[in-house]
Amino acid sequence: MTEYKHSVSLDIEKCKGCTNCLKRCPTEAIRIRNGHAVINSSRCIDCGECIRICPYKAKKAISDKLDAIKDFKWKIALPAPSLYGQFDSLDEIDYVLQGLLDLGFDDVFEVARAAELVSGYTRRYINRPNSIKPVISSACPVIVRLISLRFPYLCDNVMPLQPPMEIAAMLAKKQALEKNPDLCESDIATCFISPCPAKVSYVKNDATDKKSYVDCVVSMSDIYFSLLGVMKKAKPLLPLSRSGMIGIGWASTGGESSAIFNDKYLAADGIENVMKVLDQIDNGTFPDLEFIELNACNGGCVGGTMAVENPYIAKARLQTLKRYLPVSQNWNRKTAGEDDFYIPDDYIIQSELEYKPVSQLANDTNEAIKKMADIQAVREQLPDLDCGSCGAPTCQAFAYDVVKGEASEDECIVKMRMRIKELLKSDYAKPEKESAENDSK
Amino acid sequence: MSETIQFHYDVDGENFTSAGEASVQIKQKLRQLGFTPDIIRRVSIAMYEGEINMVIHAGGGVADVFVDPESIKIILEDHGPGISDISLAMQEGFSTATDTVRSLGFGAGMGLPNMKRYTDSMEIDSELGKGTKITMVVNVPI
Numbered sequence: 001m002t003e004y005k006h007s008v009s010l011d012i013e014k015c016k017g018c019t020n021c022l023k024r025c026p027t028e029a030i031r032i033r034n035g036h037a038v039i040n041s042s043r044c045i046d047c048g049e050c051i052r053i054c055p056y057k058a059k060k061a062i063s064d065k066l067d068a069i070k071d072f073k074w075k076i077a078l079p080a081p082s083l084y085g086q087f088d089s090l091d092e093i094d095y096v097l098q099g100l101l102d103l104g105f106d107d108v109f110e111v112a113r114a115a116e117l118v119s120g121y122t123r124r125y126i127n128r129p130n131s132i133k134p135v136i137s138s139a140c141p142v143i144v145r146l147i148s149l150r151f152p153y154l155c156d157n158v159m160p161l162q163p164p165m166e167i168a169a170m171l172a173k174k175q176a177l178e179k180n181p182d183l184c185e186s187d188i189a190t191c192f193i194s195p196c197p198a199k200v201s202y203v204k205n206d207a208t209d210k211k212s213y214v215d216c217v218v219s220m221s222d223i224y225f226s227l228l229g230v231m232k233k234a235k236p237l238l239p240l241s242r243s244g245m246i247g248i249g250w251a252s253t254g255g256e257s258s259a260i261f262n263d264k265y266l267a268a269d270g271i272e273n274v275m276k277v278l279d280q281i282d283n284g285t286f287p288d289l290e291f292i293e294l295n296a297c298n299g300g301c302v303g304g305t306m307a308v309e310n311p312y313i314a315k316a317r318l319q320t321l322k323r324y325l326p327v328s329q330n331w332n333r334k335t336a337g338e339d340d341f342y343i344p345d346d347y348i349i350q351s352e353l354e355y356k357p358v359s360q361l362a363n364d365t366n367e368a369i370k371k372m373a374d375i376q377a378v379r380e381q382l383p384d385l386d387c388g389s390c391g392a393p394t395c396q397a398f399a400y401d402v403v404k405g406e407a408s409e410d411e412c413i414v415k416m417r418m419r420i421k422e423l424l425k426s427d428y429a430k431p432e433k434e435s436a437e438n439d440s441k
Numbered sequence: 442m443s444e445t446i447q448f449h450y451d452v453d454g455e456n457f458t459s460a461g462e463a464s465v466q467i468k469q470k471l472r473q474l475g476f477t478p479d480i481i482r483r484v485s486i487a488m489y490e491g492e493i494n495m496v497i498h499a500g501g502g503v504a505d506v507f508v509d510p511e512s513i514k515i516i517l518e519d520h521g522p523g524i525s526d527i528s529l530a531m532q533e534g535f536s537t538a539t540d541t542v543r544s545l546g547f548g549a550g551m552g553l554p555n556m557k558r559y560t561d562s563m564e565i566d567s568e569l570g571k572g573t574k575i576t577m578v579v580n581v582p583i
Binding site for chain 2: 150152153282283284355357360361362363368369370372373
């Protein structure tokens with residue numbers, strides 16, 4: 001298994017080794033070792049919680065710079081719909097799209113357009129009699145990774161549809177080749193303008209079966225000011241935007257769900273809420289629902305750590321922006337000879353979502369049980385404070401680290417203090433006794 | 442020699458919102474022990490239903506889970522009112538839950554039937570006025 005490449009990373013210089021991120025990480029992927037945080041890459045899901053919480057800005061999301069594609073003949077910007085919510089008093093999406101062209105892109109393909117197509121195919125997928133219900137959206141890469149690490153039984157519920165970003169990149173490349181017959185594929189670069197570090201990881205790891213159509217992922221916050229600069233230009237606007245309410249709606253929680261035209265859905269956001277929902281689906285004690293939209297970030301994609309604006313303000317702006325738009329401007333055509341459930345192959349993720357048992361103690365169950373008994377034994381000796389001073393988020397996690405040989409019991413400072421007290425007691429007891437003996441002499 | 446490990450949980454009868462916590466925890470343990478998704482799901486569903494039953498009917502109780510590589514045994518014990526007619530209680534849809542409990546989405550009369558369905562064996566030992574002990578076993582196919 002090749003190691004998963006993450007966008008979330010650490011600036012060691014800035015990290016003070018405090019316990020903020022340690023306690024916040026939903027998958028307990030962080031430990032403090034030698035005075036600074038260490039991220040376990042097999043457990044990290046790129047949710048960005050540690051970036052949000054770090055008071056020293058030591059956690060950051062690594063994304064590509066625009067320079068990375070400057071040598072390509074034909075550069076296509078793929079703006080995420082959340083980008084439109086970042087600007088104050090924006091009344092036309094076209095300003096943003098024109099701005100991207102003025103920044104040096106040769107063309108723009110809105111991810112919102114692809115989202116509308118994905119919504120159409122989602123409806124078809126849900127209606128298939130053999131789709132496993134509830135169907136779980138595959139759009140948020142954090143959720144897909146979380147399910148593959150922790151919810152093995154739900155892997156088959158995840159919809160095997162490519163996320164809008166992939167579809168946008170694929171269609172943009174196709175369209176570019178049709179428009180400019182003298183271009184070849186290697187001349188074209190697609191650049192996703194992202195609110196989300198997990199999308200960077202998704203592209204870098206070729207998270208599905210094939211290489212991503214996206215060539216570079218640029219952070220929304222990196223591009224924001226230069227985009228704002230060129231957007232001020234007063235010039236007649238070209239009608240560039242081709243997305244409707246549905247596509248723009250994908251930027252915040254509930255948008256993707258409302259586009260399935262079926263009220264048997266649940267939309268949740270925030271990684272902790274999402275984990276609770278997944279636990280309940282897993283238990284089988286769940287209302288009779290057909291579709292589950294889960295977003296790792298509060299508010300949905302507008303809440304991504306690479307977005308600039310507060311998620312709720314961005315959401316409010318998007319509501320105004322989409323108000324007079326048609327419901328959708330991108331519809332899935334019927335394909336001759338295919339039934340109502342047809343989804344083209346290139347929209348489908350061919351490989352199955354695989355369970356990765358990262359927390360498994362040993363391959364052999366007997367061996368694993370022995371280790372777990374050891375963990376319980378260590379755990380019983382610990383103070384139950386979950387203080388994090390040892391560098392592990394909880395006493396339970398610390399016991400796990402000790403048994404795995406990654407930490408030593410002495411690192412528990414509460415235990416150490418107790419031992420020092422005991423030592424002091426016995427050390428002081430002696431001289432006092434001696435002096436008392438001397439006195440009597 | 443195959444190893445056995447025991448997990449013990451107190452199921453709080455006061456609190457509906459925390460019902461199901463033991464089943465979430467056992468799920469995590471079984472994952473760490475490397476059981477297959479199917480086994481984990483069966484154990485966690487049976488355990489969840491049992492936990493909810495103890496909260497609804499018996500004011501809480503204790504859950505003990507014994508795990509070895511061949512089988513997982515779940516023992517749920519409470520000091521509630523007991524079950525007067527076990528075969529009736531085993532019927533799908535039969536429920537003695539109050540309207541309040543039903544309004545919370547529980548009490549559909551599927552608890553015991555589900556526990557039986559998802560486990561390989563289930564024994565109910567109940568005495569009126571004393572309490573109920575349920576022993577369930579999920580065998581691990583080798």
